[in-house]
Amino acid sequence: MRITATGISDVGRVREGNEDAYLVADSVFAVADGMGGHVAGEVAASTALEPIRALDGRVFSDSDAAADALRTAVVEANETVSRMAADEPSYRGMGTTLTAAMLEGQRLHVAHVGDSRAYLLRGGRFSQLTDDHTLVQHLIDEGQITREEAASHPQRSIITRAIGVSPDVDVDSLTFELQPGDAVLLCSDGLTGVVDDLQIAEVLADGADAEAALRRLVRIANDAGGPDNITAVLLRFDDPDADGRPAAPRTVSIRTQDDAVGSDWAGKLGTVGSFGASTSVLRRERVDDEVETAGFGRLVLRALAIVVGIVVLVGLLVAGGRFLLNQTYFIGLEDQEVVIYQGIDVQVGPFDLKRVVERTDIHLDEVPAWYHPTLEAGRPAADINDARRIVQGIPRRDDTS
Numbered sequence: 001m002r003i004t005a006t007g008i009s010d011v012g013r014v015r016e017g018n019e020d021a022y023l024v025a026d027s028v029f030a031v032a033d034g035m036g037g038h039v040a041g042e043v044a045a046s047t048a049l050e051p052i053r054a055l056d057g058r059v060f061s062d063s064d065a066a067a068d069a070l071r072t073a074v075v076e077a078n079e080t081v082s083r084m085a086a087d088e089p090s091y092r093g094m095g096t097t098l099t100a101a102m103l104e105g106q107r108l109h110v111a112h113v114g115d116s117r118a119y120l121l122r123g124g125r126f127s128q129l130t131d132d133h134t135l136v137q138h139l140i141d142e143g144q145i146t147r148e149e150a151a152s153h154p155q156r157s158i159i160t161r162a163i164g165v166s167p168d169v170d171v172d173s174l175t176f177e178l179q180p181g182d183a184v185l186l187c188s189d190g191l192t193g194v195v196d197d198l199q200i201a202e203v204l205a206d207g208a209d210a211e212a213a214l215r216r217l218v219r220i221a222n223d224a225g226g227p228d229n230i231t232a233v234l235l236r237f238d239d240p241d242a243d244g245r246p247a248a249p250r251t252v253s254i255r256t257q258d259d260a261v262g263s264d265w266a267g268k269l270g271t272v273g274s275f276g277a278s279t280s281v282l283r284r285e286r287v288d289d290e291v292e293t294a295g296f297g298r299l300v301l302r303a304l305a306i307v308v309g310i311v312v313l314v315g316l317l318v319a320g321g322r323f324l325l326n327q328t329y330f331i332g333l334e335d336q337e338v339v340i341y342q343g344i345d346v347q348v349g350p351f352d353l354k355r356v357v358e359r360t361d362i363h364l365d366e367v368p369a370w371y372h373p374t375l376e377a378g379r380p381a382a383d384i385n386d387a388r389r390i391v392q393g394i395p396r397r398d399d400t401s
C-alpha cells in the first residue's frame with residue numbers, strides 16, 4: 001500500500017500559542033493536543049510524539065507485535081510526560097491527547113488517548129474510528145444526553161483520559177486492513193469542535209490535493225471562530241500496482257461513531273482494544289463561549305478570594321495594629337492648624353491610620369518658618385502628655401521677634 005501523508009497545524013483565531021503538535025514520518029503519524037499552559041502544553045505534545053517517531057520504519061513479525069508496539073509507545077509517552085510533569089514545577093498539570101497511526105504492510109494500527117480523533121473515509125463513507133475520552137462521550141454512552149446535546153454541552157471540554165496526568169493510562173487501539181482509496185484523518189478538537197463531520201467529509205472527498213484540503217479545513221474552522229489550535233494529518237492510501245489512483249468519491253454519507261466503532265469496525269475492520277489501567281479527569285483550557293463562562297466563574301471566585309484575603313489582612317492589621325496606633329502620638333498639621341494626632345501618618349488604601357485627638361488653636365502663620373518642616377513631617381510624642389508639652393514648647397513668631 002502506498003501512502004501519501006500531509007500535516008497542517010494552525011494557531012486558530014483566539015489562542016496566543018499553538019499547543020498542538022503533529023508527526024508525519026514514513027510509517028508513523030500522530031496528532032497531539034497539549035494542555036497545561038503555554039510552554040507546558042507544547043512540551044507535553046511534542047514529548048508525547050517522540051516514542052511514536054521512534055517506531056518509524058520498524059519491521060514487525062506480525063500484526064499483533066505491531067499493534068503492541070504502538071500501544072507500548074503511547075504508554076511510554078505517558079510515562080515520560082507524567083514524569084516531567086511531576087519533576088518540573090513549571091510543567092505541573094501538563095498533559096496532552098495523543099492519536100497515533102502506524103502503517104504495517106496492508107494494515108493501519110491506531111492508538112489513542114483523549115479527544116483527538118481518527119476518521120476513515122472509504123468509498124463515500126466517513127466514519128469516526130476513535131471514541132472521544134470525554135465526559136460528554138461518557139454521558140452519551142450512558143444515554144444521559146444525545147449527540148446533539150453534547151455539541152453544545154458546557155462540560156464538553158472535559159476529557160476523561162490524557163497523556164501525562166497519571167503514571168498509568170488506558171490506551172484504546174484498533175487495527176484494520178487498508179483498501180486502495182482509503183483516506184484517514186487524524187485531527188485535534190480545534191477542528192472537530194467547530195466543523196461537523198459532514199463538512200469535513202465533503203472537503204476530504206472532493207478530490208482536491210491533500211494540502212489544499214487541509215488548508216480548507218483550517219479555513220472553515222477559523223471562519224467558525226477558530227477558538228482553538230487546529231491540527232490535522234491526512235493519510236491517503238493507494239495501490240502502487242494499480243493503474244492510476246482510484247477516483248475519489250464525490251458524495252459522502254456520515255456514519256456516527258456509535259455504529260462505526262462500537263458494533264461495526266470492531267468486527268469488520270479489526271480489533272478495538274484497551275490497554276493499561278486508570279482513568280483521570282482533566283479540564284481542557286479551551287477558549288470558547290462555554291469555557292469562557294466557566295473561566296469567568298473561576299475569575300470571579302479568584303477575585304472573591306483576593307478580596308476576602310485583603311479584608312482579613314486589613315482586619316488583622318487594624319485589630320493588631322490598633323494597640324500600637326493607640327499608643328502613638330505626634331504633632332502635625334491639619335488645614336494649617338497645629339494638632340495632636342493619635343496613630344501614624346500613613347494612609348493604607350481607604351484606611352487613614354491617624355486621627356486628631358486635640359486641637360491647639362495655633363495657626364501655622366504663628367509658627368516661624370524654620371519650624372514648619374518639623375510640623376509638616378510630624379513631631380513624634382511619647383504619649384498625650386508629652387504631646388501637650390511639645391505643643392506648649394512650639395516656637396512662636398512673637399517669641400523670636
Ligand code: MN
Pocket residue numbers: 033188189190228229286
Ligand atoms: Mn484542542
